[in-house]
Amino acid sequence: MPWCLRFAIGSFLLFGIGAAIIAWACVSPGWETLGRFVWGLLTAGAGLIGSALFSIISSVTQQRWRTFSLALLAASVLLFLLLLVFARFA
Secondary structure (H helix, E strand, O other), X not given: OXXXXXXXXXXXXXXXXXXXXXXXXXXXXXXXXXXXXXXXXXXXXXXXXXXXXXXXXXXXXXXXXXHHHHHHHHHHHXXXXXXXXXXXXX
């Protein structure tokens, strides 16, 4: 497995952690939710950008791993859209 793809998977997990922090902030009451929401946004944003960047690099440079890289990119974008819908209605 190439190093770009490993970093993409790690960034995807970072995005998942940020999404969990945002979900936790959306369901908890009080003023501390703003801090959790900001940290979740920063973590999820860094994970999404990193996952997208490393997935694109991996799909361009590694022909054997192209479908997996693009599937990882699609999954991260889809989860981001689901996170936006959850944050909107929570």
